[in-house]
Amino acid sequence: MTIKTFRGGIHPPEYKELTQNSVFEKVPAPGQIFLPLTQHLGRQAIPVVKKGSVVTAGMLVAQADGFISAPIHSPVCGTVANLGKQITSSGFPKDTITIITNGQTEAAFMSPMDPETITPDDIRKRVADAGIVGQGGAAFPTSVKLTPPPEKLIEFVILNGCECEPYLTRDYRFMLERPDAVIGGLKLILKVLGVQKGIMGIENNKPAAIEKMKNYLRDEKDLSVVVVKTKYPQGAEKMLIKAITGREVPPGKLPMDVGAVMQNVGTAVAIYDAITKGEPLITAALTVSGKGIKNPKNLIVPVGTPIKDVIDHCGGLTDNAAKIIVGGPMMGAAQYDLSSPVMKATSGILVLTKDEVETKQETTCVRCGKCVEVCPLNLLPTRLARLTQLQRYEDAEMIGITVCMECGTCAYTCPSNIPLVQWIRLGKQKVFRLQKERSASEN
Amino acid sequence: MVLTFIVAIVTMGGLGFIFASALAVADKKLKVVEDLRIAEVNEILPNANCGACGNAGCYDFAVKVVQGKVDPSKCTVGGQDVIDEVSRILGVEAGSSTKMVARVLCRGGNAEAAQKENAAYYGPQSCSVQALVGGGDKLCFDGCLGGGECVDACQFNAMYMNDNGLPVVIEELCTGCGLCAKACPRNIIEIHPVDRTLFVFCKNHDDPKTSKKVCKAACIACGICARKSDGGVVMLDNLAVINYSKLDISKIPLDKCSTKAIDFVHADVQITEEKIPAEVS
Numbered sequence A: 001m002t003i004k005t006f007r008g009g010i011h012p013p014e015y016k017e018l019t020q021n022s023v024f025e026k027v028p029a030p031g032q033i034f035l036p037l038t039q040h041l042g043r044q045a046i047p048v049v050k051k052g053s054v055v056t057a058g059m060l061v062a063q064a065d066g067f068i069s070a071p072i073h074s075p076v077c078g079t080v081a082n083l084g085k086q087i088t089s090s091g092f093p094k095d096t097i098t099i100i101t102n103g104q105t106e107a108a109f110m111s112p113m114d115p116e117t118i119t120p121d122d123i124r125k126r127v128a129d130a131g132i133v134g135q136g137g138a139a140f141p142t143s144v145k146l147t148p149p150p151e152k153l154i155e156f157v158i159l160n161g162c163e164c165e166p167y168l169t170r171d172y173r174f175m176l177e178r179p180d181a182v183i184g185g186l187k188l189i190l191k192v193l194g195v196q197k198g199i200m201g202i203e204n205n206k207p208a209a210i211e212k213m214k215n216y217l218r219d220e221k222d223l224s225v226v227v228v229k230t231k232y233p234q235g236a237e238k239m240l241i242k243a244i245t246g247r248e249v250p251p252g253k254l255p256m257d258v259g260a261v262m263q264n265v266g267t268a269v270a271i272y273d274a275i276t277k278g279e280p281l282i283t284a285a286l287t288v289s290g291k292g293i294k295n296p297k298n299l300i301v302p303v304g305t306p307i308k309d310v311i312d313h314c315g316g317l318t319d320n321a322a323k324i325i326v327g328g329p330m331m332g333a334a335q336y337d338l339s340s341p342v343m344k345a346t347s348g349i350l351v352l353t354k355d356e357v358e359t360k361q362e363t364t365c366v367r368c369g370k371c372v373e374v375c376p377l378n379l380l381p382t383r384l385a386r387l388t389q390l391q392r393y394e395d396a397e398m399i400g401i402t403v404c405m406e407c408g409t410c411a412y413t414c415p416s417n418i419p420l421v422q423w424i425r426l427g428k429q430k431v432f433r434l435q436k437e438r439s440a441s442e443n
Numbered sequence B: 001m002v003l004t005f006i007v008a009i010v011t012m013g014g015l016g017f018i019f020a021s022a023l024a025v026a027d028k029k030l031k032v033v034e035d036l037r038i039a040e041v042n043e044i045l046p047n048a049n050c051g052a053c054g055n056a057g058c059y060d061f062a063v064k065v066v067q068g069k070v071d072p073s074k075c076t077v078g079g080q081d082v083i084d085e086v087s088r089i090l091g092v093e094a095g096s097s098t099k100m101v102a103r104v105l106c107r108g109g110n111a112e113a114a115q116k117e118n119a120a121y122y123g124p125q126s127c128s129v130q131a132l133v134g135g136g137d138k139l140c141f142d143g144c145l146g147g148g149e150c151v152d153a154c155q156f157n158a159m160y161m162n163d164n165g166l167p168v169v170i171e172e173l174c175t176g177c178g179l180c181a182k183a184c185p186r187n188i189i190e191i192h193p194v195d196r197t198l199f200v201f202c203k204n205h206d207d208p209k210t211s212k213k214v215c216k217a218a219c220i221a222c223g224i225c226a227r228k229s230d231g232g233v234v235m236l237d238n239l240a241v242i243n244y245s246k247l248d249i250s251k252i253p254l255d256k257c258s259t260k261a262i263d264f265v266h267a268d269v270q271i272t273e274e275k276i277p278a279e280v281s
Helices: A120-129 A170-177 A179-193 A207-216 A237-245 A265-276 A307-313 A370-374 A381-389 A393-398 A409-413 A420-442 B002-029 B036-044 B058-066 B079-090 B127-132 B149-153 B179-183 B208-214 B224-228
Strands: A032-036 A060-063 A078-087 A093-101 A156-161 A197-203 A223-228 A260-264 A283-289 A297-302 A321-326 A348-353 B100-104 B159-161 B167-169 B189-193 B198-200 B233-236 B239-242 B262-264
Touching (some): A032 A078, A156 A179, A156 A265, A170 A283, A179 A207, A179 A265, A283 A307, A307 A321, B036 B058
Antiparallel strands (some): A283 A297, B159 B167
């Protein structure tokens, strides 16, 4: 039997061995934490504390602004020192609540609920109240994803345990260490959506996790594990749906349009904890890895901990450390300010060494077509980049620039080292602006 | 044999005659009278098709001027000579147009602005891309990115990048068309009348402490210029902004500005008070 997958993609070196056997370690709260008000996609949260307010762990410090937004809770006990700007891992300053911790450990969580008897509406409300956002990277508010329009028929829930980015081993550790929470979370998601069928997608480079999950699901007739090929970006929503169900999510549509809802393994754990312990999303599980860090580890860190403290906890940087990336190596962002905090959806911190950071000379496109071959979304990356350079945004829109998810597969493959993703991202922004102008002029 | 020739000649000749008469009729019936002045005006215009007047191009502008829909003085690119000439052809009063020039309102070049550590930008040098992907190499989020997109946008070769990584406008060549201002993702370039000389050369909105840290040439929001100016300078979100309609240059304590953020355009040329021309509102 062939292993399921999608067309295109790449297989970069995995480097998972650095941390795959390291058990999650809890990091104590640092002296000062930063809580940016936009740790999710959507509207910025509104602060409900003032300078000088005393907060305890689990207390609400900023409430959601509307439906597509998420509240923020304090992960520590302490005093609000400032409401100001702080550089975040995106590289830009964002409105941030700064809290000085006082060392106390009391926590005021919401009341725990029984996952067996809880109603779907209660689950949905709790997920929203706990400020849970997608742990896969995009940080989309989970409660929104659990509220599909009634006319959409959801046939199955897919739990994403692919973790296709090199280095990262967070989801892998979750599946090994907390299988009960992973499955419990999946069952809660199924309950909210009123769906029977749950499928876990795991890449075939994680045999231990596959076995563990299969053992756990032995007696469940509606839940199953599907092994998919180890390939980047196998964990992308549309790619995994294609691999498991054979259905393709059309451009501009959502997974729910083909009857699927996908959640990350980490999100399932967060949902399970929010229900059974009443704990809001105040910790981030992440992998700290790379050759530039002395002791690579998997950690559970209070949200808002500056990256510097996390690195110090792992023994600090090696002498030849050159580049610090938040997220995976394919889609993560390089950091220049190490006071930038860990956020709700931060999945990893990588430190690369001087030898690994290559700056190659860009040359002319040789029209080899490799980027077209690997693009998982069947786009023409070289053409899109060229059209953006020529400012022919309408043409770029016609051949689907807005479909691009910026996975970086094309740029990784390009023998001419053309920074394709940067250009496409610019083109996407210009096209979105054009579309906005167009709809504004129509109304 | 001869018959074949005759048939051919008659057929071709007949067809020729029919089409010729059709064309002759069409020429009379479907005649479009184009105002000869349009071509004449079009000849005089700069023909750069820059779009600064807000029309699709020079020919479009010529058509609209002749129709009286726009004023000849809207072509700032051509300058007073072109306006006078166009007005003469049309027999209208020559409007006056003040020469506009582009001003680069950032003096945070590579020497002045603090650079990011451990995150050297690697990618296209285009400013728009840099602004989108992490915000370039400088710590300032409002300043010049140094990618030269304004220079590329200029159709009149009136701009270049200096050794310090900042764009420079050649005043004599600048037509004030505004293409550079449109190209700049950080909105550093503004179009001003040429006789306006005092500017705040900074767009940074950071708080005083941060702005001091990110750039030696930043407006640090001390507010001294605003307090003394009688409304000529206002502080907006940690940045001094000049209100030209109320500006009285003699009231601005320029020497008090520690970073020289508020300054004359030609900082090296000392302009005395008497030489300062009347401000255009």
